[in-house]
Amino acid sequence: MKTYMAKTGEVEQKWHWVDASGKILGRLAAKIAPILMGKHRPTYTPHTDTGDFVIVVNAEKVAVSRDKDRKKEYYYHTGYPGGLRSYTLGDLRKKNPTEIIRLAVRRMLPKTKLGKKMFSKLKVYAGPDHPHSAQNPEPLDT
DSSP states (O other): OOOOOOOTTTSOOOEEEEEOTTOBHHHHHHHHHHHHHTTTSTTOOTTSOOOOEEEEEOGGGOBOSTTHHHHOEEEEEOSSTTOEEEEEHHHHHHHOTHHHHHHHHHTTSOSSHHHHHHHTTEEEOSSSOOSOGGGOOEEOOO
């Protein structure tokens, strides 16, 4: 018996949607990342994009445990000496609530070209509306 390896364009990619209101951020991201990678399929192939598309709505209502809104910090560096910048989860929630889920999921995906391709299949929206109704997304069990 030969081992099956999926080829690019051979796997049909489905669309899923999930409502993030009231869901804990890390647990939600841990459910979304394997679906983007394709690990939920029996035809998972590590070197091919076999994952599905995921739509996340109500990103502004995602929950975090305890007081992470004040204590959890995100860092980036400007590239200049002394250029380390930081901001809290609460600041990010006010400025761009979709970025909270995008950062959590992005850090759970591979850091390769294929990981970027997988990440591009994640669509996050702050409110309850999304423009992907033509794709007939299925609700995701979280």
